[in-house]
Amino acid sequence: MMSKKIKWTEWVQQTVFVGPGLIAFILIVLAPFVMGFYYTFTEWNGMDLGNAKWTGMKNIIKIFTDDERFWHAFWFTTKFTVAAVVVTNVMAFLLSLLLTRNLKSRNFLRTVFFLPNVIGGLLLGYIWYFIFVRGFRAIGEATNIGFFNLQWLGTPNTAFWGIVIVFVWQTAGYMMIIYIAAMISVPKDLIEAAKIDGAGAWQLLRSVTVPLIMPAITICLFLTTSNSFKMFDLNLSLTAGGPGNATESIALNVYREGLVNNRYGLGTAKAMIFFFGVALITVTQVWITKKKEVEA
Amino acid sequence: MENRQRYTPLILLLELIGVAVALIFLTPFYFLIVNSFKELKYILLNAASLPEKLGLDNFKRAWVAIDFPTVFLNSFLITSISVLLLVIVSSMMAYRLVRRPTTFNKLLLTVLIAAMIIPFQSVMLPLMRITSLFELRGHLYGIVICYMGFGISLSMFLYHGFIKSVPLEVEEAAVMDGCSPYGVFWRIVFPLLKPITVTVIILNVLWIWNDYLLPVLVINDNLTTIPLAVQKFFGQYLRKWDLAMAALTLSTIPIIIFFLFLQKHIIEGITAGSVKG
Numbered sequence: 302m303m304s305k306k307i308k309w310t311e312w313v314q315q316t317v318f319v320g321p322g323l324i325a326f327i328l329i330v331l332a333p334f335v336m337g338f339y340y341t342f343t344e345w346n347g348m349d350l351g352n353a354k355w356t357g358m359k360n361i362i363k364i365f366t367d368d369e370r371f372w373h374a375f376w377f378t379t380k381f382t383v384a385a386v387v388v389t390n391v392m393a394f395l396l397s398l399l400l401t402r403n404l405k406s407r408n409f410l411r412t413v414f415f416l417p418n419v420i421g422g423l424l425l426g427y428i429w430y431f432i433f434v435r436g437f438r439a440i441g442e443a444t445n446i447g448f449f450n451l452q453w454l455g456t457p458n459t460a461f462w463g464i465v466i467v468f469v470w471q472t473a474g475y476m477m478i479i480y481i482a483a484m485i486s487v488p489k490d491l492i493e494a495a496k497i498d499g500a501g502a503w504q505l506l507r508s509v510t511v512p513l514i515m516p517a518i519t520i521c522l523f524l525t526t527s528n529s530f531k532m533f534d535l536n537l538s539l540t541a542g543g544p545g546n547a548t549e550s551i552a553l554n555v556y557r558e559g560l561v562n563n564r565y566g567l568g569t570a571k572a573m574i575f576f577f578g579v580a581l582i583t584v585t586q587v588w589i590t591k592k593k594e595v596e597a
Numbered sequence: 598m599e600n601r602q603r604y605t606p607l608i609l610l611l612e613l614i615g616v617a618v619a620l621i622f623l624t625p626f627y628f629l630i631v632n633s634f635k636e637l638k639y640i641l642l643n644a645a646s647l648p649e650k651l652g653l654d655n656f657k658r659a660w661v662a663i664d665f666p667t668v669f670l671n672s673f674l675i676t677s678i679s680v681l682l683l684v685i686v687s688s689m690m691a692y693r694l695v696r697r698p699t700t701f702n703k704l705l706l707t708v709l710i711a712a713m714i715i716p717f718q719s720v721m722l723p724l725m726r727i728t729s730l731f732e733l734r735g736h737l738y739g740i741v742i743c744y745m746g747f748g749i750s751l752s753m754f755l756y757h758g759f760i761k762s763v764p765l766e767v768e769e770a771a772v773m774d775g776c777s778p779y780g781v782f783w784r785i786v787f788p789l790l791k792p793i794t795v796t797v798i799i800l801n802v803l804w805i806w807n808d809y810l811l812p813v814l815v816i817n818d819n820l821t822t823i824p825l826a827v828q829k830f831f832g833q834y835l836r837k838w839d840l841a842m843a844a845l846t847l848s849t850i851p852i853i854i855f856f857l858f859l860q861k862h863i864i865e866g867i868t869a870g871s872v873k874g
Contacts, residue, residue, distance in 0.1 A: 321689075322686040325686070326709065326745075328746060329727070329742065329743050340723055399611055403604070409619075410616070415863075420807070422807070424824065436628045438644070517871075533809075534810070552716065555721075572719040
């Protein structure tokens with residue numbers, strides 16, 4: 302009798318504590334994700350959401366044999382991810398080295414470098430659109446430096462680097478904060494000991510600091526990889542995939558297939574390939590950097 | 598790393614480099630602000646110059662054009678209600694998962710963490726089916742439920758890491774005194790979670806306030822948020838730079854104020870939130 306009552310109250314507690322979150326999660330994330338596997342093999346459109354027609358491998362075959370634009374987007378996103386991850390982390394790392402020195406303006410600088418991060422990608426993209434189109438021209442006219450006179454958003458190559466610049470500007474400050482926290486927690490006696498042993502600044506960095514902040518490097522590489530591979534807002538507002546489709550990311554391509562072309566089935570199939578791409582890339586990256594972590 | 602150095606010429610040089618880089622970082626804001634005061638012809642003439650006069654004319658027109666008070670209120674309502682509910686729901690869930698690690702709860706924890714890797718675009722289209730089936734579209738509660746679903750993984754994960762380090766003894770004493778499990782959580786445990794609650798609030802505010810795609814999919818014109826209003830505005834008046842710059846300035850002000858006031862917490866919160874990863 303007693304144990305029955307305990308079981309009942311346990312059950313009620315489980316429901317009260319876990320239930321609401323679980324329901325929201327299942328409804329909004331899990332169910333759509335699982336449904337995605339089914340819709341991948343259907344012809345389905347936004348006008349008639351209740352009716353999906355099973356078409357087997359048709360969408361998959363179409364994507365793999367007859368969708369250059371998607372593979373272009375895939376290739377663009379991969380290149381972008383590599384460039385954005387490398388530049389952002391190098392920049393963030395250098396800034397954090399700088400801001401762990403005894404600078405008077407340290408707090409002010411930290412605020413400035415972090416500031417772009419609080420503004421959303423969509424607004425940032427519009428702000429930079431103006432800068433690339435009008436602002437750079439004004440600087441170019443005043444200084445005659447060729448860099449500013451380029452048609453930044455007008456050619457595939459410069460548009461690519463344009464997005465990289467804005468991405469780095471937006472995310473470097475965030476990563477910098479993580480690197481700073483890690484660098485501050487490197488034990489001082491270890492650094493002193495290395496100095497007494499005659500380690501120079503470069504050796505100190507390479508053999509003491511970097512190995513000890515490896516967990517922070519793992520996190521920053523993970524965050525930048527997954528954010529750049531999933532880039533959407535910035536892409537939409539800064540270049541809208543242009544010129545032509547030269548800078549269209551996978552996320553934007555999936556969005557357009559579904560909500561602009563109204564081919565939900567095909568869009569879902571692409572979205573699933575996108576998911577496997579993201580999973581593969583981020584898991585591999587974390588696996589590689591985790592192996593390099595050491596205990597302090 | 599080295600706090601007690603003397604102020605050497607090298608440090609001075611580093612300081613100057615730092616300030617120079619900071620000025621480069623700030624130039625986009627310079628362009629944004631000066632051009633939101635200028636008349637269109639002056640923007641076209643020279644976008645880098647300072648404004649001739651500091652009139653608020655552009656701001657007045659932009660205020661009306663994007664209906665700033667309404668969209669601000671919509672953004673505010675959606676963000677604050679979603680974040681409040683996320684805090685309640687995710688802290689309760691995390692508490693239960695830490696204190697009752699049953700097979701089901703352990704599995705649930707794994708699934709929630711694994712789900713963080715799923716990109717939004719991968720669930721977006723089937724989600725349209727769900728939101729129309731359950732009539733979540735076009736309502737405040739609909740988008741709030743969506744944010745709870747997408748936000749629960751990270752928030753729960755952050756609380757989970759924190760609650761593991763909360764000692765059990767305090768709770769046991771309260772149970773002896775006849776406190777109900779809900780009382781134990783809300784009166785004793787939850788106040789101890791304050792540092793991580795701040796982190797959860799900040800990360801979710803920055804995300805939801807700036808989010809663009811989810812609102813596009815699940816709300817109608819009656820709930821237009823700031824990013825949506827700006828996007829729509831740009832679609833209509835692409836070359837009206839004077840209005841556009843004023844609208845962008847207006848739209849970035851609230852989140853910048855939020856940041857400047859809570860800077861210290863935000864930076865600490867980001868650090869705490871990332872180390873758990």
